[in-house]
Amino acid sequence: MKNFTFYNPTKVIFGEGTIEQIGAELSSRDHKKILFLYGQGSIKRNGVYDTIINSLNENKIEFVELDGVKPNPVLTKVHEAVALCKEHKLDTILAVGGGSVIDSAKAIGAGALYDGDIWDAFEGTIRVKESLPIFTILTISATGSEMNTNSVVTKENEDKKWPMLTGPCSYPVVSIMDPKVQAELPISQTINGAVDAIAHIMEFYFDGSPNTDVQDEFSEGMIRTVIKHSKILLADPTNYESRSQLMWVATLALNGVISSGTKGGDWATHMLEHSLSAFYDVAHGAGLAIMFPAWMKYVHEDNIAKFAQFGERVFGINEGSDEVKAVNSIYAIESFFKEIGAPTRLTDINVSENDLEKLADNASMKGALGSVKKLERNDLLEIYKLAF
Amino acid sequence: MKNFTFYNPTKVIFGEGTIEQIGAELSSRDHKKILFLYGQGSIKRNGVYDTIINSLNENKIEFVELDGVKPNPVLTKVHEAVALCKEHKLDTILAVGGGSVIDSAKAIGAGALYDGDIWDAFEGTIRVKESLPIFTILTISATGSEMNTNSVVTKENEDKKWPMLTGPCSYPVVSIMDPKVQAELPISQTINGAVDAIAHIMEFYFDGSPNTDVQDEFSEGMIRTVIKHSKILLADPTNYESRSQLMWVATLALNGVISSGTKGGDWATHMLEHSLSAFYDVAHGAGLAIMFPAWMKYVHEDNIAKFAQFGERVFGINEGSDEVKAVNSIYAIESFFKEIGAPTRLTDINVSENDLEKLADNASMKGALGSVKKLERNDLLEIYKLAF
Numbered sequence: 001m002k003n004f005t006f007y008n009p010t011k012v013i014f015g016e017g018t019i020e021q022i023g024a025e026l027s028s029r030d031h032k033k034i035l036f037l038y039g040q041g042s043i044k045r046n047g048v049y050d051t052i053i054n055s056l057n058e059n060k061i062e063f064v065e066l067d068g069v070k071p072n073p074v075l076t077k078v079h080e081a082v083a084l085c086k087e088h089k090l091d092t093i094l095a096v097g098g099g100s101v102i103d104s105a106k107a108i109g110a111g112a113l114y115d116g117d118i119w120d121a122f123e124g125t126i127r128v129k130e131s132l133p134i135f136t137i138l139t140i141s142a143t144g145s146e147m148n149t150n151s152v153v154t155k156e157n158e159d160k161k162w163p164m165l166t167g168p169c170s171y172p173v174v175s176i177m178d179p180k181v182q183a184e185l186p187i188s189q190t191i192n193g194a195v196d197a198i199a200h201i202m203e204f205y206f207d208g209s210p211n212t213d214v215q216d217e218f219s220e221g222m223i224r225t226v227i228k229h230s231k232i233l234l235a236d237p238t239n240y241e242s243r244s245q246l247m248w249v250a251t252l253a254l255n256g257v258i259s260s261g262t263k264g265g266d267w268a269t270h271m272l273e274h275s276l277s278a279f280y281d282v283a284h285g286a287g288l289a290i291m292f293p294a295w296m297k298y299v300h301e302d303n304i305a306k307f308a309q310f311g312e313r314v315f316g317i318n319e320g321s322d323e324v325k326a327v328n329s330i331y332a333i334e335s336f337f338k339e340i341g342a343p344t345r346l347t348d349i350n351v352s353e354n355d356l357e358k359l360a361d362n363a364s365m366k367g368a369l370g371s372v373k374k375l376e377r378n379d380l381l382e383i384y385k386l387a388f
Numbered sequence: 389m390k391n392f393t394f395y396n397p398t399k400v401i402f403g404e405g406t407i408e409q410i411g412a413e414l415s416s417r418d419h420k421k422i423l424f425l426y427g428q429g430s431i432k433r434n435g436v437y438d439t440i441i442n443s444l445n446e447n448k449i450e451f452v453e454l455d456g457v458k459p460n461p462v463l464t465k466v467h468e469a470v471a472l473c474k475e476h477k478l479d480t481i482l483a484v485g486g487g488s489v490i491d492s493a494k495a496i497g498a499g500a501l502y503d504g505d506i507w508d509a510f511e512g513t514i515r516v517k518e519s520l521p522i523f524t525i526l527t528i529s530a531t532g533s534e535m536n537t538n539s540v541v542t543k544e545n546e547d548k549k550w551p552m553l554t555g556p557c558s559y560p561v562v563s564i565m566d567p568k569v570q571a572e573l574p575i576s577q578t579i580n581g582a583v584d585a586i587a588h589i590m591e592f593y594f595d596g597s598p599n600t601d602v603q604d605e606f607s608e609g610m611i612r613t614v615i616k617h618s619k620i621l622l623a624d625p626t627n628y629e630s631r632s633q634l635m636w637v638a639t640l641a642l643n644g645v646i647s648s649g650t651k652g653g654d655w656a657t658h659m660l661e662h663s664l665s666a667f668y669d670v671a672h673g674a675g676l677a678i679m680f681p682a683w684m685k686y687v688h689e690d691n692i693a694k695f696a697q698f699g700e701r702v703f704g705i706n707e708g709s710d711e712v713k714a715v716n717s718i719y720a721i722e723s724f725f726k727e728i729g730a731p732t733r734l735t736d737i738n739v740s741e742n743d744l745e746k747l748a749d750n751a752s753m754k755g756a757l758g759s760v761k762k763l764e765r766n767d768l769l770e771i772y773k774l775a776f
Contacts, residue, residue: 213613261632
């Protein structure tokens with residue numbers, strides 16, 4: 001097991017009926033003037049908005065509202081929000097939504113205390129050292145952003161969908177998670193969330209780390225859990241227990257528990273997907289369902305025993321050599337993605353074959369990718385071709 | 389899944405060669421005058437003591453030393469340490485050792501800021517609200533105390549081995565865990581640690597909580613990991629990878645990850661064991677190896693499907709009805725405890741049959757025990773008889 005540091009101070013409040021606690025959580029920490037940030041307005045239809053407003057009012061918390069954060073959130077919106085924070089001297093950010101809103105909040109929180117353009121932290125010329133405190137109410141499970149410091153934002157005019165260099169100040173202080181509010185989510189978002197959670201787990205699982213027995217056990221158990229409960233939700237989207245399991249697993253997938261003692265993940269597939277969604281209007285989870293099997297096909301020979309173990313333990317593939325098990329495990333995860341209705345080919349989302357070179361150029365903009373196998377620009381092109 | 393709050397701000401620094409970071413961790417937080425608390429002196433033989441002293445000196449941290457914390461730590465030692473903290477106006481506690489030292493540190497940290505006798509928090513007349521900050525260096529893996537707020541101390545003259553009513557202030561700020569320092573641990577302590585970790589996992593696993601798929605997956609995976617690596621360590625006590633796995637699993641067993649969404653554990657077995665070690669000089673892990681199978685025999689009919697699942701997934705018991713699998717799972721865990729050299733009967737540790745009534749009286753001092761089945765004084769007596 002590799003040496004590691006685990007530190008995750010986010011307080012998670014999980015379960016039905018917990019959202020009304022937000023006002024008390026804010027006021028007990030003396031946060032009095034907040035940015036209330038959200039997305040496209042679904043929270044006004046499912047009652048979450050009213051619950052929050054009541055709780056803020058009851059606790060006498062002033063707020064400035066900003067809506068309109070889009071999936072694949074963009075830097076111009078971050079700039080708009082930073083300006084609001086500075087203008088109104090806001091002391092806290094309340095992000096209500098999924099990963100796009102929470103990722104934006106981290107960039108906004110850092111930007112509000114930074115004199116330059118916070119994009120510097122995405123280019124990597126600075127690392128975030130201070131941030132307005134961030135509170136979240138999670139309404140779409142997928143990215144795990146509610147319990148980590150990650151933030152991915154797109155700079156539209158340069159086609160850069162990049163992660164921010166963050167620090168401990170970007171952990172949400174409190175994240176409230178009520179599985180019930182996801183009961184009426186469009187089924188495509190449930191599917192994308194399930195794929196995203198599995199993809200996060202696989203990034204660590206396949207990164208080539210030695211001696212990760214308990215991490216493997218956790219990872220395999222989480223993937224089995226996602227497979228079981230995403231299938232239940234396809235038939236019964238309001239199933240509270242399955243919503244709960246999927247919600248909590250998506251958080252655990254990227255909160256440091258399973259990554260501790262690993263190399264920190266491979267992440268080539270995520271960067272391959274980020275290029276995809278920088279050019280095409282594709283949900284992150286959908287893009288991952290396409291790119292992960294393609295990546296697996298390209299790299300599995302570099303970690304054949306692990307791919308065989310994956311097949312055995314997650315899909316019960318016990319026949320044949322490790323090579324056979326490894327290949328069959330790739331088809332098994334691809335079949336599962338298909339079964340729940342996720343796309344598995346670039347053609348499923350209307351990517352043009354002419355764009356593959358451009359995608360490879362974009363994905364390799366920061367250099368070679370990956371941990372289990374170093375992937376140069378031409379490797380990335382081959383993977384896009386496998387995904388076509 | 390039940391509603392829950394997860395909050396665990398302890399920073400874990402894990403791996404070979406990490407102990408020398410202690411001085412920098414303390415001084416970066418402005419802790420300047422500390423109580424350096426440890427046990428029976430094994431840290432002077434394995435080099436840990438010298439590493440710590442060097443690191444404290446390099447970082448110009450003043451310290452007052454107190455050694456002699458015993459296994460099954462006692463209140464008189466806590467009082468002695470509290471007096472030292474007050475006399476020297478110490479601002480921090482550094483606990484170096486296993487659960488007994490770290491549990492004591494939590495009582496001392498709370499006691500140093502409390503005007504009365506900190507035993508009040510064990511009687512339950514107060515709950516701890518403030519504490520001196522606690523830093524730990526873990527040298528014996530077992531209790532998980534390095535990453536939770538638990539503290540169990542014995543009031544010798546009243547035969548009370550009880551847990552303290554703590555709060556978030558009792559989380560260690562930083563815990564440093566170097567698996568290598570456990571290479572020369574007496575094998576009995578390794579065994580006791582393995583049993584203790586498994587026992588913690590089973591307290592949650594068998595507490596009768598509904599809808600805990602991912603928690604079950606984690607729990608079963610952790611127990612399989614402990615079984616695998618404790619067997620390796622019996623043959624090869626210096627195996628770093630097995631030490632690492634056992635160390636990290638023991639922490640994960642009781643840091644809130646697997647308990648989230650459960651009823652919070654059964655804990656009858658732990659209280660049965662606490663009575664045992666209040667009267668007899670028996671290590672906690674050894675007492676648990678005796679009491680857990682006895683408890684399982686007494687209660688398994690109240691949660692037969694879960695006991696069958698345990699047998700299937702942990703020991704591969706696939707034959708027969710759930711009843712048969714459940715019974716066989718109990719014998720399987722008992723056999724494992726025997727195989728690694730843990731005691732499994734009260735006679736193995738020379739408990740007198742005449743004492744069983746006294747043990748049952750003591751264990752029921754605070755009322756009925758347990759979650760999956762409420763156990764009154766006479767139930768507890770029956771379980772002690774099964775363990776005899």
